[in-house]
Amino acid sequence: MATEKKIIKAIKINADLCNGCRACEMICSAFHSLPMYSSNNPARARIRVVRHPLEDIYVPVYAGESVGAECAGRDKYIIDGKEYDECAFCRASCPSRDDFKEPDSGLPLRCDMCEGEDEPMCVKWCITDALTLEEREEEVEIVEPQEKLDIGLASLVETHGMQKIMDAVTRMSSLKDFK
Amino acid sequence: MRYGETGYNLEIDLTRSNIERVSTNPEDSQLYLGGLGTNAKIMWDRVPPEVEAFSPDNLLIFAAGLLCGTPATGCNRTIVTTISPQTQLLVFSMMGGFWAPELKYAGYDKVILRGKSPKLVYLWIKDDKVEIRDASHLKGKGAIETAELICQELKEPKAQVAAIGMAGENRVYFASIEQGRSSASRGGIGAVMGDKGVKAIVVRGTKDIHLSRPAEFMELCNEAMDYIKFRNENPIPGVMPILAILGSPQEMKIHDEKWHTENFMWGNSRERRKGFWTEEIAKDWTQTMEKMRTRLISCYNCPMTCGATISPPGKPTYMMKCFSKLTYTMAAFSDLAFGLGIAQSATEHGVDGFSAPQVMAFALELLEAGILTKDDFPGMPEDSEGRFYWLLDHIVRREGIGDVLANGTYWAARQIGNGAEKYAHNNIKKQEQLPLKLSMLNPIYFLMYATGEKLNITQIEGQFPQAPFPTREEREAFVKDWFQVPDEKFKQYFLDWELRGEKSIPFYPTPEMCCDIVDWQERMHYIDDALGMCAGLSSFPLKPPYHIHNYPKLISSGVGLDMDEATLTEAAKRYRTLVRAINTRRGMRRKDEKPPANHWKKRFPELEKELLDTYYAFKGWNEQGIPTEETLRDLGLDYVYEEFVKRGVYSDNGDTPSQATPAVIDKEV
Numbered sequence: 014m015a016t017e018k019k020i021i022k023a024i025k026i027n028a029d030l031c032n033g034c035r036a037c038e039m040i041c042s043a044f045h046s047l048p049m050y051s052s053n054n055p056a057r058a059r060i061r062v063v064r065h066p067l068e069d070i071y072v073p074v075y076a077g078e079s080v081g082a083e084c085a086g087r088d089k090y091i092i093d094g095k096e097y098d099e100c101a102f103c104r105a106s107c108p109s110r111d112d113f114k115e116p117d118s119g120l121p122l123r124c125d126m127c128e129g130e131d132e133p134m135c136v137k138w139c140i141t142d143a144l145t146l147e148e149r150e151e152e153v154e155i156v157e158p159q160e161k162l163d164i165g166l167a168s169l170v171e172t173h174g175m176q177k178i179m180d181a182v183t184r185m186s187s188l189k190d191f192k
Numbered sequence: 193m194r195y196g197e198t199g200y201n202l203e204i205d206l207t208r209s210n211i212e213r214v215s216t217n218p219e220d221s222q223l224y225l226g227g228l229g230t231n232a233k234i235m236w237d238r239v240p241p242e243v244e245a246f247s248p249d250n251l252l253i254f255a256a257g258l259l260c261g262t263p264a265t266g267c268n269r270t271i272v273t274t275i276s277p278q279t280q281l282l283v284f285s286m287m288g289g290f291w292a293p294e295l296k297y298a299g300y301d302k303v304i305l306r307g308k309s310p311k312l313v314y315l316w317i318k319d320d321k322v323e324i325r326d327a328s329h330l331k332g333k334g335a336i337e338t339a340e341l342i343c344q345e346l347k348e349p350k351a352q353v354a355a356i357g358m359a360g361e362n363r364v365y366f367a368s369i370e371q372g373r374s375s376a377s378r379g380g381i382g383a384v385m386g387d388k389g390v391k392a393i394v395v396r397g398t399k400d401i402h403l404s405r406p407a408e409f410m411e412l413c414n415e416a417m418d419y420i421k422f423r424n425e426n427p428i429p430g431v432m433p434i435l436a437i438l439g440s441p442q443e444m445k446i447h448d449e450k451w452h453t454e455n456f457m458w459g460n461s462r463e464r465r466k467g468f469w470t471e472e473i474a475k476d477w478t479q480t481m482e483k484m485r486t487r488l489i490s491c492y493n494c495p496m497t498c499g500a501t502i503s504p505p506g507k508p509t510y511m512m513k514c515f516s517k518l519t520y521t522m523a524a525f526s527d528l529a530f531g532l533g534i535a536q537s538a539t540e541h542g543v544d545g546f547s548a549p550q551v552m553a554f555a556l557e558l559l560e561a562g563i564l565t566k567d568d569f570p571g572m573p574e575d576s577e578g579r580f581y582w583l584l585d586h587i588v589r590r591e592g593i594g595d596v597l598a599n600g601t602y603w604a605a606r607q608i609g610n611g612a613e614k615y616a617h618n619n620i621k622k623q624e625q626l627p628l629k630l631s632m633l634n635p636i637y638f639l640m641y642a643t644g645e646k647l648n649i650t651q652i653e654g655q656f657p658q659a660p661f662p663t664r665e666e667r668e669a670f671v672k673d674w675f676q677v678p679d680e681k682f683k684q685y686f687l688d689w690e691l692r693g694e695k696s697i698p699f700y701p702t703p704e705m706c707c708d709i710v711d712w713q714e715r716m717h718y719i720d721d722a723l724g725m726c727a728g729l730s731s732f733p734l735k736p737p738y739h740i741h742n743y744p745k746l747i748s749s750g751v752g753l754d755m756d757e758a759t760l761t762e763a764a765k766r767y768r769t770l771v772r773a774i775n776t777r778r779g780m781r782r783k784d785e786k787p788p789a790n791h792w793k794k795r796f797p798e799l800e801k802e803l804l805d806t807y808y809a810f811k812g813w814n815e816q817g818i819p820t821e822e823t824l825r826d827l828g829l830d831y832v833y834e835e836f837v838k839r840g841v842y843s844d845n846g847d848t849p850s851q852a853t854p855a856v857i858d859k860e861v
Contacts (some may be wrong), residue, residue, distance in 0.1 A: 032497045034490035035290075036265070043410075045261050050406035053263055054297060056398035065349070066372060067340070067509045069486045069501055098349070102381045116398035140421060 015155040022126055023147045024075065024136060031071035031143035033064050037135035044127060044134045058115040059124040060135050061171075063101050070095055073144060076113035077104030078120030084109075194218065195404035196262055196751035197226055201323060202300050204315065206388050207248060207307030211322050215559050219823065220503070222753050222763075223828065225722035226258030226301060228284050229767035231273035234304065235282060235690055236770055236832070241778045244562040245380070246363065246387045247279035252305040252437055254354065254393060257724015261296030261401040262750050263413050265420065265737075266729040268293055268492040270354070270371070271721055276379035276780075278365040279602050279622045282774045283379030284646065287354070288440075288491035288726055289371045289415060291395060294352040295427040298397025300390025306610045309389030312361070314342060317395045318351075327391040332358055334654045335370035342394050355392035356382045357542030359588040363387050364598040366547035366624070370539060373499045373511035376647055377544035380600075380624065402750050404752030418738040420495065420729070428734055430661050430670070438736060440728035441650075443517045444488060444500035447478040452515075458522045460553035461618040461627035477528040491726065498728060502535040508540075515626075516545030522627065523549030534580055541588040546648070549602060553659065554601045563610050568593045600624065618788050621780070623647050625788065633698040633792045638800060639710045639807050641787035643817070645771050652717055654732040656682065656709045660689035660696070676739035678712055678757070685709065698796055703803050707725055707810040712740075718764045719743055766827045769812075769819050773832045776841060782808075 036061050038070040043053035055061075087109070090097045106113035106121035113122045127133040132146045139145075170178050203212045216230070220411050224230045231253045243249045253273045254661075269290040295303065298319050311459060314327040330338050339353035352371065359367035360382030367382030368375045376382075398835035405411050427436035432451045434441040457464055484504055488497035489511065499513040512535060520538065521531030538548060554585035556579060558564040570592065574584045586594025596604045601616035601624055618625050620641060626649055636656065637649070644652040655676065661667045664687070671683040685705050690696045701709060716731035716739070723743070730738040738746075740757055748755040755763075785804065808815060812823030817843060824833040836842060 032488060032490040032493060032495065034494050036493045036495065039263060039493050043406075046400070048406065049412045050263070050403060051404045052400040053261075054398065056297065057400075066489065066501060066511060067336070069509075071487075138417070140417070140424075141490075141497065153553040 016152045017155050019149050019153050021151050023149070024126075024133065025145045025147050026073050027143050027145070028072050028140050029143075031062065031073060032141050033062060033066060033071045034141075035062050035064070036138045037073060037144060038062065040134045044130075046136075054116070057122065059113065059122045061112055063098055068095055070097060072097070072101060075104055075124040076101060076106060076122045078123065079106035079113070081108075083107050089103050185190045193402060194751075195402050196243065196259055196747075197301050198220060198296055198299050198401070198451075200300050201302040201304055201578055202303050202317065203306075204324070205307045205389065206305060206309040206313070206324075209309075209324050212322070213300070213320075213322075221258065221751065222733075224748070224767045224770075225719075227255050227260075227269070227724050228273065228718065228721035228771075229273040229763065230722075231255050231271060231284065231302070232282070232767045232770040232774065235273060235275075236774055239774075241276060243275065245275045245280065245384055248308045248388075249306070250275050252381070252384050252385060252388060252390075253302055254291075254305075255302040255724075256292035256295045256300075257720075258722055259750055260292040260724035260748065262403060263410065263493070264725070264746060264750070265413060265416055266491070266494040266496065266726040267724050268494065268718075269724040270376065271293075271724065272369060272376045272381050274381050274384045276381070276384050276623075277363065277556055278380045278474075278602070279647065280344065281621065281778055281780060282771055283381055284705070284721065284771075285369075285376040285378040285381050286338075286721065287369065287374040287376040288373050288494075289352070289374030290492045291352045291354050291371050291374075291393075292394045292724055293492050294397050296397065296401050297399050298395050299399050300371060303393060305385075305388055305390060308387065312389050312391050314355075314392040314394060315390065316346065317393070317397075318348070319397055319399060330391050331361065334358075335360075335368075335392075335542045336372070336508075336540055338392055339370075339372065342392060348394075348396050351394050351396040353392050353394050355542075356385050356390075357540050358587070359383075359541045359543045359598075360386035361391070362588060362590045362598065364543060364588060364590070365600045365603065366544040366551065368542045368544050370505075370542050373513065374491065375539070375542070377546070378646075380544075382542050403750055405749040408749035409746065412742055412749065416729075416742070419737040423735065423737070428670070430666050431657065431734065435658070435734060438729060439496035439735050440498040440514050440726065440732070443514050444481075444485065444498065444512065447474065447481060448479065449474075449518065452518055453522070455628070456518075456522060457627040457629050458525055460523070460550060460557045460615065461625075461629065462557075464629065473527075480528045480532065484529075494726065494729070496726075496728060502532055502536070504529075504536055507533060507536045510536045510539045512539070512547075519545050519549045519627075523553040525574045526577055526580075530577050533583065534577075537581070537584060541584065543584070543588065546626065548584070548587070549580075550618060550624045550627065551597050551601055551604070552580050552588065554604070555583055555597050557615050558608065558612055561611075562614070563608060563612050563615070564593065579826070617790060620644075620787060621647055621784055626650070629790055630792050632794045633800070634696050635701065635703065635706045635799065635803055636709050638787060639706055639803055640713070641791065642785040642804060643710075643807060643811075644714070645775060646717065650732065651715050651727070652710075654727070655713045655716055655734065655736075657686065657734060660686075660691050674735060675741070676735055678740045678761075679708075682708070682712070698799055703806040704810075706803060707807050709809065710807065714768070715761065715764050716740070718768045719760065720765070722767065723747070738794055762827070766829065767830060769823065769827055770832065772813070773819055773824075773829070773836075776818050777835070777839065780817070782815065785817055788813055814842070 038058035041058040043050045046052045063072040087099045108151035136144045136146045254272045269286045273284045311730040316323045335355040335357040338355040341833045354371040363383040365380040368377035369382045486501040489499045495658040502512050503509045520534045587598045590598050602622040605612040605616035640652045667687050720731045744760045778839045
């Protein structure tokens, strides 16, 4: 099987080094404002620091996919005697909470790793090194696109028979939408 | 649209429960910037000298600095301004933390409180929604505890809370306003908040702060950040550890306390303990700190980690910064474990970490001297630590002798009488100062102590080294990359400054040079206080990332004001003069402007007179320290001049409120 090299980007979050300053939230919102840096507002950030100083809780969390519905149940972690907020570590923009949504429109926010920059802005501004960027190369299998198609068709043929598939392809090829 | 600032203040009349959102005049920003500058303008316009600290007509202003909430690293300070019950002058204490940016994000530059609430309340500001809420259930609660309870009851974990403890509620003259890891402590502003019946101001904001020319502004921010990294990796050689690096003095990080424990005074600013810092103590104190310190922490948008979370055994966790680490320890002749422990209680009660320990040590001195007797301290334990806890408790509750002590050493001494005045020996303008007693008069420090109106030496010193370096080579190395100087002449002043001989203190730097040096140092603090910048990244440390050369660019690209070094210097001079004018109008005169008589052993009355005369003239003040007509007109402060004439200020050598001042105090020890 042929393989290729792919760069995987990961932000390493060392919560033990977080000083709770929220510069990451500020610069994230500034970078993503339009025009760039024209405004900032941590409530729009795609990162948030879960922060309870007296309990020594400092956890930077990034915005991931938005979900249409909340989970069937919620979770709550206790680690080394510290109790974290409900769903504290979850990256989803979710109906159950206000996090990772534009404060005015409610539209979901998602971390894009500040595409196009050398490193995400939150990493650049975190000079206490709670946030660092790790890039690693991984060998991944090259999957031929054709091969994927063959597999899919074979399973359709198995279900419907070759003739029906051929007819369907002929019919569809005459339709405008598929041209 | 306004840039950097929001353009709106919240005006809250506590007597009538009236809340208004008021737009501000952009011209004032050009003239007075923001923060302290515009606070001073409001205080001048609206608080005449007849208004006392605890009058409903006194204002209590919480201002976010002009650049708070912008991406400028370390710009997070809240400037609280009012009339002090202790000094009866303008007080403008500051706090870092997270409150000021949050206020900006909520859409306001200032919260201006007037009147008095008939019952204890707290204010809840969430963007456009502002409420005055009942706080009767929070009466007597600690400041930090209050913040936690309010966040829970509002279900707003991200809200920022500035609160007072019992000391503020009971109008202790050195009560602070606490805000998590920060506090605005000096001058009893917490007492004014308590007098107004406000337990806390709670803020949560989710709006945008805009920049005028973002690309330019961000380039300056990036430069500052790169320079911070450079300075972190390259401490300044030849100065003590806390002065070698950036940040508010890094007391939570640095274990070596030889300098503080052997050069600062113990007890009621009395005893210098040479040879105190032994290997054994160093080991013991390091262990104490490492055991209690959970984490080094920062204010909003700042990497400097000047604060720490402290968990003393058997007590709740709290946050600490700076020199409160040692003030209780040294006042009580105790150890670090005691100091970190009692500071927890002091933070919850909300008292100033400079004044409170000195007041307590002063009380114990009076007991020892027989001016106060055992009957004044019923039930007080015998050990020093126990006595401090007993005193703290009685002061914040204003119980028994605590009711007298709660007025600070100056007023307490007058109430106690019987010779107590000479024990209140470490005050300037009625306020307790850092416990320092030195040998040879330092002319630069003389001027700063005498004329500073922030009444704290750390809030005026900073840019110029405190002492000469021993060799020419070291001095040359120091000035090589000293680009922060406003003028090349400062390098020469420093190069020529010797430890001994003709060019040493007290006669060098010359009075003229001292004027330049003091003026530069003070100017940088005043600029910080208008912008909301932490002094730890600007006016306090040597060679900071923010200075007179990049500040005008930050202001003009951030706020869109027309600003260069000359206009910024003039603006700073304008509101600095306005601060003096407010205090002049309240009776402050030359006789009030003196360091404690025993601050230096070797004094030089003629030189001191010359220094003050020269400095007053340099500043454009007359021989009484009053800004002259010419100065006021040059700065566009004609309205101040007119008021001065109307009130006969120039012919009045000050009766209110300073008639009882010094003379008596200044003879002792």
